[in-house]
Amino acid sequence: MSNANQPSLASGHEGTLRDQFSAYISRLKNGEMGSLPAVGAVLVLTGLFAMLSPVFLSRINFTNLFVQAAELTMLASALVFVILLAEIDLAAGVTAGVAMAVFIVLVKFLALNWILALIAGFIVGLAIGWVIGFFVAKIGVPSFVVTLAFFLGFQGMQLILLGEGGVYRIEVPEVIAIMNNNMPDWAGWALIIVMAVTMFALGVWDRARRAKYSLVNKPFSILIIRTFALLILGGLAVLIMNQNRSQGSIPIEGVPIVIPITVVILFICTFVLERTKFGRHLYAVGGNPEAARRAGIKVARIRIFAFMICAFLAVVSGIFHASRIGNVDGSAGHTIVLSGVAAAVVGGVSLFGGRGKVLNASIGALVITMIDNGLGLLQMPAGVNFLVEGGVLLLAATIDALARLRTGGSIVRK
Amino acid sequence: MSVPAIELSAVLKSFGPVDVLKGVNFKAYPGKVTALVGDNGAGKSTLIKGLSGVQPYDSGVVRFFGEEVNLHTPREASAYGIEVVYQDLALCENLDIVQNMFLGREELLQGTLNEADMELQATKALASLSVKTVKSVRQKVSSLSGGQRQTVAIARSVLRDAKVVILDEPTAALGVAQTEQVLNLVRRLADAGIAVVMISHNLSDVFKVCDDIAVLYLGRMVAQLKTSETNHSDVVAYITGTKTQDGTN
Numbered sequence: 001m002s003n004a005n006q007p008s009l010a011s012g013h014e015g016t017l018r019d020q021f022s023a024y025i026s027r028l029k030n031g032e033m034g035s036l037p038a039v040g041a042v043l044v045l046t047g048l049f050a051m052l053s054p055v056f057l058s059r060i061n062f063t064n065l066f067v068q069a070a071e072l073t074m075l076a077s078a079l080v081f082v083i084l085l086a087e088i089d090l091a092a093g094v095t096a097g098v099a100m101a102v103f104i105v106l107v108k109f110l111a112l113n114w115i116l117a118l119i120a121g122f123i124v125g126l127a128i129g130w131v132i133g134f135f136v137a138k139i140g141v142p143s144f145v146v147t148l149a150f151f152l153g154f155q156g157m158q159l160i161l162l163g164e165g166g167v168y169r170i171e172v173p174e175v176i177a178i179m180n181n182n183m184p185d186w187a188g189w190a191l192i193i194v195m196a197v198t199m200f201a202l203g204v205w206d207r208a209r210r211a212k213y214s215l216v217n218k219p220f221s222i223l224i225i226r227t228f229a230l231l232i233l234g235g236l237a238v239l240i241m242n243q244n245r246s247q248g249s250i251p252i253e254g255v256p257i258v259i260p261i262t263v264v265i266l267f268i269c270t271f272v273l274e275r276t277k278f279g280r281h282l283y284a285v286g287g288n289p290e291a292a293r294r295a296g297i298k299v300a301r302i303r304i305f306a307f308m309i310c311a312f313l314a315v316v317s318g319i320f321h322a323s324r325i326g327n328v329d330g331s332a333g334h335t336i337v338l339s340g341v342a343a344a345v346v347g348g349v350s351l352f353g354g355r356g357k358v359l360n361a362s363i364g365a366l367v368i369t370m371i372d373n374g375l376g377l378l379q380m381p382a383g384v385n386f387l388v389e390g391g392v393l394l395l396a397a398t399i400d401a402l403a404r405l406r407t408g409g410s411i412v413r414k
Numbered sequence: 415m416s417v418p419a420i421e422l423s424a425v426l427k428s429f430g431p432v433d434v435l436k437g438v439n440f441k442a443y444p445g446k447v448t449a450l451v452g453d454n455g456a457g458k459s460t461l462i463k464g465l466s467g468v469q470p471y472d473s474g475v476v477r478f479f480g481e482e483v484n485l486h487t488p489r490e491a492s493a494y495g496i497e498v499v500y501q502d503l504a505l506c507e508n509l510d511i512v513q514n515m516f517l518g519r520e521e522l523l524q525g526t527l528n529e530a531d532m533e534l535q536a537t538k539a540l541a542s543l544s545v546k547t548v549k550s551v552r553q554k555v556s557s558l559s560g561g562q563r564q565t566v567a568i569a570r571s572v573l574r575d576a577k578v579v580i581l582d583e584p585t586a587a588l589g590v591a592q593t594e595q596v597l598n599l600v601r602r603l604a605d606a607g608i609a610v611v612m613i614s615h616n617l618s619d620v621f622k623v624c625d626d627i628a629v630l631y632l633g634r635m636v637a638q639l640k641t642s643e644t645n646h647s648d649v650v651a652y653i654t655g656t657k658t659q660d661g662t663n
Contacts, residue, residue, distance in 0.1 A: 295518030
């Protein structure tokens with residue numbers, strides 16, 4: 001530090017690329033692994049399934065993987081908001097189920113415009129989130145119990161709305177298109193360029209702010225490396241998705257429409273959690289609710305908002321699901337919520353609260369989806385699938401607990 | 415002598431039939447460290463809860479730099495610049511030092527967190543207290559020792575432009591070296607012109623760092639002494655009630 005009015009304390013931004021790298025390694029050793037185990041799992045699983053099945057790395061399956069993962073990513077991201085508070089929402093899946101039931105009833109029987117019906121679905125979701133949050137934050141019922149009650153009750157609500165065994169086809173092409181249609185080639189390239197430019201611009205913006213206060217910045221090369229890594233990996237994915245993956249005569253190519261939707265939602269969630277007052281307060285409440293309260297944070301309000309955001313994103317996940325299978329049925333969303341929790345935990349979001357990001361959850365969702373997809377291709381019985389997923393979840397939770405021990409046995413660590 | 419930052423006269427507080435504070439007088443001066451000592455149940459906690467607005471007094475007069483004030487909520491106390499650093503610290507372990515120091519009063523720029531501004535202010539606040547024990551202001555609190563956490567909690571009150579800082583047993587759970595660091599910090603806090611009130615059971619700490627010693631005994635202020643004009647055994651005698659000061663009882 002050379003600047004004269006610069007105080008003598010470090011901020012972790014000092015040093016060369018090499019210093020930053022060794023600081024990163026020492027953070028890993030201290031148990032701050034983030035989603036690194038999940039990234040490792042993605043690589044191992046890719047290698048394993050690619051060896052065992054010739055189809056796994058085919059163009060069509062590659063694209064399918066991301067489309068399938070989108071649904072789980074959205075649900076896991078939804079759950080991140082409540083898991084960060086050390087709460088749980090077991091009703092997230094059925095919340096989506098009820099919202100979609102409302103949607104289809106409005107469209108089919110009341111002939112409502114599909115956009116209005118979707119908005120109604122979201123409002124139903126937000127209302128459910130508010131009620132759950134009210135019970136948890138204001139009355140003090142443990143979220144596990146509240147959401148378990150809603151989980152049971154809403155299965156009944158779905159049946160009442162749709163009738164026993166009711167399955168209704170969605171005849172809204174716009175909704176079906178989300179999971180089943182692709183963007184033109186140029187739009188895929190545009191997506192990846194917009195992502196890289198946004199990442200770069202945010203980085204430059206942060207650096208400018210720090211420079212304005214004459215604070216030290218990390219080496220510029222880190223930002224360049226990150227931006228290029230995104231461009232190369234993303235570009236590779238777009239390149240594969242833009243090739244014809246059809247096994248028939250009609251060509252299928254392009255990045256599925258669900259991908260940009262997911263990217264934008266993940267970006268907004270990350271922005272809210274990392275860069276807004278609300279996000280900071282959410283982490284604070286998850287870390288130490290009493291400290292947050294003493295600092296003047298309205299803890300109950302943060303909790304209620306978290307459950308509302310969770311329900312809202314769960315409804316998005318419900319739309320993805322309905323779009324993929326093309327219909328709404330009375331049993332939708334009953335089992336996916338546990339996979340969502342598994343995805344978040346596998347990705348490195350701590351069930352003890354206060355630690356984790358939505359991006360971690362999406363990597364976890366990719367892991368769970370790969371297991372599902374790969375074992376399916378190997379024509380393993382469904383039982384094996386559940387066993388493996390359960391094992392991976394246990395492993396991830398163990399890593400989480402051990403990481404906490406590593407950091408001095410403290411309960412929370414971001 | 416200058417105007418006391420805090421002056422309590424005839425403060426009463428009771429919980430149902432139990433009178434906890436029975437007409438307490440107390441003064442704390444800017445730039446001085448005033449120890450508040452007394453045995454368990456003497457009323458120390460009740461006294462500071464009244465000052466912090468958590469549990470208002472039943473009656474009595476509170477003067478803040480000579481002006482009569484009402485402290486009915488923590489917010490009011492905070493607005494006057496009265497900050498309490500509690501024993502259990504109230505820090506979020508999952509957040510870093512800067513984030514903790516600005517918790518609940520984050521600086522914003524264009525609607526988003528102004529991390530750079532907060533980092534600079536926090537660094538300056540720590541530097542003004544000559545804190546050198548923390549490696550980086552972006553360290554997570556979970557990686558800090560007890561003394562470092564206490565340091566962060568105290569520095570947070572400086573950041574809030576506190577006029578009066580009340581420390582609830584700041585050295586209770588600390589080792590020798592860390593106690594030394596925190597006591598030095600307490601001294602620097604007072605040297606910066608802040609009125610510091612330190613609750614402590616450890617008399618050697620009190621004699622090391624405090625200018626004045628106020629002794630509570632069963633809800634009464636039995637003595638308010640200058641450290642230079644008293645000694646260890648006198649203070650013990652006041653605390654245990656075997657000695658009283660003329661005029662205060």
